[in-house]
Amino acid sequence: MTNTPVSSSLSLSRDSGEPLADQIVRLVAGRIEERLLRPGARMPSIRQFAATHGVSPFTVVASYDRLVAQGYLDSRRGAGFFVRERPQPARHMAAPGPSSTATLDIAWLVRNLFRQAPMQLSPGAGVLPADWLDGPAVANAMRSLSRQNSAGLLGYGAPQGFLLLRQQLQHKLLEIEVEAPPENIVTTLGVTQALDLVAREFCRPGDTILVDDPAWFLMFGSFAALGLNVVGVRRLADGPDLEQLAELAARHKPSLFVINSVLHNPTSSSLSAAKAYGLLRLAERFEFTVVEDDIYADLHPGGATRLAALDGLKRVIYLGGFSKSMAPNLRVGYIATSHERAQRLADRKMLCTLSTSDIGERVVYKILSEGLYRKHLDRVRGRLDAARPRALRQLEALGLRLDPAPSAGMFAWVDAGRDTNVVAARAMREELLLAPGSLFSPKQLASTHMRLNVAALQDAGTIRLLERALAG
Structure with missing residues (x-):
């Protein structure tokens, strides 16, 4: 294939409003995808392409560089640009659901939650649908950040976290009566890293960690990988079973007890x-530390009891973040604790990741400091309050029992009266992702319960698929 046909086959428009470099990238990429430009074909030189199409060499350079970055072209020093061999797109196949006799494990659910495209319906997901989140606020904050002096964005962030964000978090925590100056706060890559850092710093292999039962499944595998003994404490409608907690604490002498105090x-x-x-x-009697995971705090209407507020961060380590209410992709969480523990955790964080991303933390800071987040939360809570009653009525009509009936938040914990591993396997064949109760058990015991996200149950088609999975 000669250079002239490659170049002359492109028709650029000055009147479309689309930048010329974008047009070149789109048109060349399209011809490569359609196999009209075959692997190994030499592209016109920058000067030749510019002369043929009446564009500047800088435009051609920018276009070719983007095509290289996107995997369409190879740049060979001294020889020019050549069409790269493209991998054949894999045909989409539904992720294999387990058979009715197979064990669903934590990895199965997480793998399916992170499938890229096409994504199945996800009433088993632990996050709000994307269109419930404030994408414009995040995008505007990122644009504003891009206009700042780039020098501050190119180095490592502060090990303890972006100072202005920690100062903003101090004010935010005071709203729930938790007093934590910036030096008592450490930012993290979400609550997931926060839990990992706390477990690594305050536990040793063989130690026992107590958790709610049921509880967030991901931490079970994380703690077990650290050589820790994970023991569940029965969760009741108003908190843990204190009688069982006392018995387990006397028997196991735990280092930590991890609990969701609000919107469990x-x-x-x-x-x-x-x-x-x-x-x-x-906790005082048996000398264990309480880790209060408050990741869903901002979805609560207010007035909830926080252990960190009662305790003053003496025996409580408080965790928070924004993945459930602002944007999961920002991965911004934080730990509030005593000054001595905060220093130890900042050192531990340096050993693990050096620092967290200053960019994500600056984005969160801007959204918080401009008052946008408060308005967004009001909208989300209102939307959840409107969606919840209808979703709960539909679930009850399907024969599911609410255990308990939620009055806030995004989750409903329902009893299906049958093994929900089997139900989840059927649902997966219909591209419907459910979260069976066995995953929320520290021992992965079979369960008739499952977690459903009321925000993801607003479509009649989803309800029909759920009904079909339940019917068998």
Whole structure:
């Protein structure tokens, strides 16, 4: 294939409003995808392409560089640009669901949550649908950040986290009566890293960590990989079963107890004041530290009891973040604790990742500091309050029992009266992702329960698929 046909086959428009470099990239990429430009074909030189199409050499350079970055062209020093061999696109196949006799494990659910395209319906997901989140606020914050002096964006972030964000978090925590100056706060890559850092710093292989039962499944595997013994404490409608907690604490002498105090995952229940005081007394008696995972805090309408507020961050380590309410992709979380623990955790963070991304933290800071987040939360909570009653009625009509009936948050914990591993396997064959109760058990025990996201149950087609999976 000669150079002239390659170049002359492109028709650029000055009147479309689309930048010339974008047109060149789109048109060349299209011809490569259509195999009209075959692998190994030499592209016109920059000067020749520019002369043929009446564009500047700088435009051609920018276009070729982007085509190289996107895998369409190879740049060979001294020889020019050549069409690169493109991998054949894999035909989409539904991720294999387990058979009715197979064990669904945590990795199965996480793999399917992160499938790229096409994504199945996800009433088992733990995040809000993308169109419920404030994409324009995130995009505007990123554009604003791009206009700042780039020198501050190119180095490592501060090990303890972006200072202005930590100062903003101090004000945010005061709203729930948790006092934590910036030096007592460490930013993290979401609550997932926060839990990992805390476990690594304050536990040793063989130690016991107590968790809610049921609870967020991902931490079970993470803690087990550190050689820790994970033991569940029965979760009731108003918090943990304190009698069982006392028994387990006496038997295992745990280092930590990890708990969702507000909008517990997966039940959406919240801790009562009486249970909070009882829990703190047991923590003091048996000398374990409480890790309060408050990732769903901002979806609560207010007035909930926080262990960190009652305790003053003496025996409680508080975790928060923005993946559930702002944007999962920002991966911005934080730890609030005593000054001594914060220093230890910042050092531990340096050993693991040096620092977190200053860019994501600056984006979150801008959204928080401009008051946009508060308005966004009002909209999301209102939308959830409107969606929840209808979703719960539909679930009950399918024969599912609410255990308990949620009054806030995005989750419903339902009893299907049958093994939900089997239900989830059937659903997956229909491209419907469910979260069976076995995954939320520290021992991965079979369960008749499952977690459903009310925000993902607004489409009649989703309800029909769920009904079909339940019917068998």
